[in-house]
Amino acid sequence: MAEFLSLHDAVARYVQDGATVAMEGFTHLIPFAAGHEVIRQKKRELTLIRMTPDIIYDQLIGAGCAKKVIFSWGGNPGVGSLHRLRDAVEKGWPHKIDILEHSHAAMACAFEAGAAGLPLAVLRGYVGSELPSVNDQIKFIECPFTGERLAAVPSVRPDVSIIHAQRADRQGNVLVEGIVGVQKEAVLAAKHSIVTVEEIVDDLKSHPNACVIPGWAISAIAVAEKGALPSYTHGYYGRSNRFYKEWDAIARDRDTFTQWLDDNVFNVGDQA
Amino acid sequence: MRLEYTSSEMMSVTAARALENGMTCFVGIGLPSEAANLARLTHAPDVVLIYESGTLQTKPEILPLSIGDGELCESALTTVAVPEMFRYWLQGGKVNVGFLGTAQIDRFANLNTTLIGDYKAPKVRLPGGGGAPEIATNAGEVFITLKHSRRAFVKDVDFVTTLGFGRDGKGRDNVPNIGKGPTRVITDLCVMKPDPETKELVVVSLHPGINRSDVMDATGWEVRFAEQLESTPEPSEKELEILRELKARTERAHAGE
Numbered sequence: 355m356a357e358f359l360s361l362h363d364a365v366a367r368y369v370q371d372g373a374t375v376a377m378e379g380f381t382h383l384i385p386f387a388a389g390h391e392v393i394r395q396k397k398r399e400l401t402l403i404r405m406t407p408d409i410i411y412d413q414l415i416g417a418g419c420a421k422k423v424i425f426s427w428g429g430n431p432g433v434g435s436l437h438r439l440r441d442a443v444e445k446g447w448p449h450k451i452d453i454l455e456h457s458h459a460a461m462a463c464a465f466e467a468g469a470a471g472l473p474l475a476v477l478r479g480y481v482g483s484e485l486p487s488v489n490d491q492i493k494f495i496e497c498p499f500t501g502e503r504l505a506a507v508p509s510v511r512p513d514v515s516i517i518h519a520q521r522a523d524r525q526g527n528v529l530v531e532g533i534v535g536v537q538k539e540a541v542l543a544a545k546h547s548i549v550t551v552e553e554i555v556d557d558l559k560s561h562p563n564a565c566v567i568p569g570w571a572i573s574a575i576a577v578a579e580k581g582a583l584p585s586y587t588h589g590y591y592g593r594s595n596r597f598y599k600e601w602d603a604i605a606r607d608r609d610t611f612t613q614w615l616d617d618n619v620f621n622v623g624d625q626a
Numbered sequence: 627m628r629l630e631y632t633s634s635e636m637m638s639v640t641a642a643r644a645l646e647n648g649m650t651c652f653v654g655i656g657l658p659s660e661a662a663n664l665a666r667l668t669h670a671p672d673v674v675l676i677y678e679s680g681t682l683q684t685k686p687e688i689l690p691l692s693i694g695d696g697e698l699c700e701s702a703l704t705t706v707a708v709p710e711m712f713r714y715w716l717q718g719g720k721v722n723v724g725f726l727g728t729a730q731i732d733r734f735a736n737l738n739t740t741l742i743g744d745y746k747a748p749k750v751r752l753p754g755g756g757g758a759p760e761i762a763t764n765a766g767e768v769f770i771t772l773k774h775s776r777r778a779f780v781k782d783v784d785f786v787t788t789l790g791f792g793r794d795g796k797g798r799d800n801v802p803n804i805g806k807g808p809t810r811v812i813t814d815l816c817v818m819k820p821d822p823e824t825k826e827l828v829v830v831s832l833h834p835g836i837n838r839s840d841v842m843d844a845t846g847w848e849v850r851f852a853e854q855l856e857s858t859p860e861p862s863e864k865e866l867e868i869l870r871e872l873k874a875r876t877e878r879a880h881a882g883e
Contacts, residue, residue, distance in 0.1 A: 380679050380708055381694025405708070406756075429753030431692030432655060440751045455740070458678060459717065459760035462709040478717050481763040481804060482736075482789025482797040485755060488745050502802060533679045533694045536708045565707075586696055595691050595880050 356526030356572040361550060364574040365391045368546045369400075372421075373513040376403040376465075376544065377410065380535030381431055382588060385518040386410050387581035388550050390619045393417040403512055405461045405536060406431070409584070409601050412438040413619070415451060416611050422452040424510075426461045430605075433598050437605040447608060454489055460507045465536045467509035468543025479505040515544035518582045519567075520589060521558060522551045526569025529558045532588025534565045541567055550578035552590050631861050633814040634773075636833050638664055638869055639861035641725075641771040641812040649722045650674040652715075652761050655693045657771045658725035660872075661812075663689060667868050676715065678757040680706045689876040712757070716764045724765030724805075726758055727772050730783045733826050733847045734797070735770065735790025735808035737762070738783035745785065758788040767806040774813035774844040781847040791825035815841050817858060821850075831856040 359367070369375060369392055377385050389410040392400075399421040402411055407425045414420055416438030428439050442451045456464070463475035476495065486492040486505075495506045517537040519530045528549050530537055541547040549572050560566055569575075580587075584597035604614045631639075641661035645651060647670040653662045655677075663686065666673050674683050679694035683703035690698050699705045706715075715721065729752050730738035737758060743749030762768050768790075772778055782793065790808050791797050798807050811818040817831040829841055830852045842849055861869075 381692045382679070382696070382699075425754065427754045427756035428751075431694070432690070435751070435753070443751050444748060455754050457755045457759040458708070458757040459712040462712045466709040466713075477713075477760075478764060478803060479760050481759075481801060482786065482792055483755065483759045484786040485740075485759065532696065532699050533681070533705055534707050535680070535694070538707065539709060588696055588699065592696060593692075598691070 356522070356549070356569040356575045358526070358554070359574045359576050361387060361391050361576040361578050364548045364576045365395055368514045368548055368573060369395070369397050370513070371397055372399045374401040374403065376510065376512040376515040376540045378404060378515065378517055378535055378537045378540040379582070379585065380406060380533055382533040382535065382586060383518045383530070383537065383582050384408065384410055384585035385516050385550055385581060386583060386585065387578035388516045388518070388548060389414055392419060393615070393619050403510055405458055407436065407439065409436070409598065412436040412605055413615065415439050415442050416448070416605070417615055418448045420451050422454065424454045424456070426456045426458045430598060430601060433602050437602070438611060441608070454491060455485060456489065456492070456507065457483070457485065460492070460505065461510070462536055464507050464510040465539035465543055468511045469539040472509055474506050474508055476504050476506050510543055512540070512544040514546045514548065515540040516548045516550070517541060518550045518578065518587070520551065520587060521553050521555050522549065522569070522575050523555055523558050526572060526575050527558060528567045528569070528572060528575065529560045530565040530567065538565055538567055542571060546573040548574045548576060550576050550581040552579055552581065552587055553577065629860060629863060629866065631866055633833070635861060635866060635869060636858070637771065637773070637812060637814040639865045640817060640833070640858055641769065642668065642865070644769050644810060644812060645670050645673050645723065647672050650676065650720060651723045651725050652676055652678070652721045652757070652765055654726045654758070655690065656727045658727050658769070659689055661771055662725055663872060664865070664869050667872065668865055676711070676721070678708065678711060680708050680711045682706060682715070687875065688879045689872065691880055712760060716760060719764070721765040722767070724761035724768045726761060726768060726770050726788070728770060728788070730778055730780055731770065731772065731811065732780055732783040732790070734792060734795045735811060735820060735827055736783050736786045736793065737770070737788040737790060738785045740785040740787045742784050755787045762788045762790070762807065763804050765805050767809045769810055769812065770808055771812045774815040774841065776844060776846045779845045791820065795825035815844060826850065828852050829855065831858045833858045834860055
């Protein structure tokens with residue numbers, strides 16, 4: 355049953371040093387507030403999983419939280435590179451990180467397999483790609499019925515998954531609307547889960563086919579108003595494309611980045 | 627009077643014309659997205675555009691900055707979870723065309739969006755494969771659009787993120803359940819298509835005002851030209867007007883955020 359905690363307490367309880375953590379959100383509903391709390395609590399040696407590690411993972415990597423990143427597309431969407439990710443991979447700052455890269459299709463299937471309690475995901479994937487030569491987690495198997503060669507990847511089973519959503523009711527049931535990405539699968543695949551929400555309401559006001567994650571499938575819910583900014587929360591506020599563009603200049607330089615982190619994450623407290 | 631237009635506009639209009647009305651197109655962000663929406667707003671009003679963020683049959687008023695902008699969801703017929711998008715719609719064989727951009731392309735239309743240099747010690751780390759590896763093999767065919775330069779058009783890509791026809795041109799031979807692969811590459815200088823036998827990219831059409839040496843100078847291999855080399859039709863006044871309106875709307879919308 356979901357427990358209502360402060361963001362500080364939820365992160366302190368469920369994100370341990372060395373944990374495997376998935377903070378999902380496919381451009382929409384990215385859990386920035388939770389990511390900043392992880393940075394403030396100086397979590398270390400995390401294996402960060404995410405289909406599209408964007409600015410929040412750039413910040414976590416630059417802040418020294420990551421040991422390894424498992425991903426399928428690592429960029430600043432529509433803008434360019436993630437300079438903190440590149441600096442860590444290319445020059446080892448603030449320390450060297452390992453990367454393990456997949457395609458979107460494989461990661462989406464791996465989350466789904468995790469949610470389904472399966473050890474692996476099978477897909478018609480990676481044909482002719484050289485990704486299997488640099489990622490030993492990509493194998494090929496033969497279909498026992500047709501003999502077709504299919505790709506197989508291990509399912510994703512994070513220690514903790516963190517997502518952001520529109521709202522929860524007082525029983526802890528959560529509504530996710532708009533671009534729902536792979537968030538539901540991430541929660542169901544994980545041992546523990548934290549969902550940050552814009553607000554707690556008496557009535558979710560959801561449609562019959564809406565993406566609702568029941569409270570009994572979630573570990574903790576924390577209110578984080580505007581918790582997805584600078585990404586967006588459908589029905590609540592828009593995406594700050596301006597910040598995504600500004601991030602390019604901030605992240606390019608180590609000193610500028612460090613100063614930004616001090617001003618916007620460390621020195622704002624956990625109410626930010 | 628001759629119409630004034632830029633080489634980028636020539637590229638977008640030519641890429642847009644590649645899409646036929648009624649096709650289902652899995653759209654990559656950037657140039658492919660610009661071309662696909664231009665097609666929808668001109669000759670192909672019923673082209674079905676889907677983006678990997680889960681938006682099915684979307685009709686954005688402005689071009690999205692990212693693959694998951696709210697505009698795509700709000701103007702879509704419906705939005706599905708990302709696993710469903712890749713499993714049912716793409717892998718399930720419901721997509722006619724995958725429309726992709728890339729950082730590097732080689733003579734066999736293999737795409738590299740992973741890195742420049744050596745994998746363990748990259749000179750430049752690029753974003754990675756994203757949806758492209760499976761879009762390129764599970765879609766019926768693939769259109770590619772990118773600007774022509776020696777940095778982008780290399781004899782051999784540093785890394786095959788996404789299959790064109792493999793490093794020997796035979797990468798799709800005898801593979802069951804695979805699409806036709808790249809059928810055309812549209813640049814700001816020309817249109818290229820794979821040779822039916824060897825699968826090497828051949829220039830089939832030059833854009834107005836472009837000559838063979840312009841293409842040779844911008845291509846990192848000894849590029850071949852078709853015997854029946856065509857001249858790409860110029861953009862029409864209407865196409866240019868709609869493209870410019872689309873870009874101006876997009877710029878205004880993104881400037882305010």
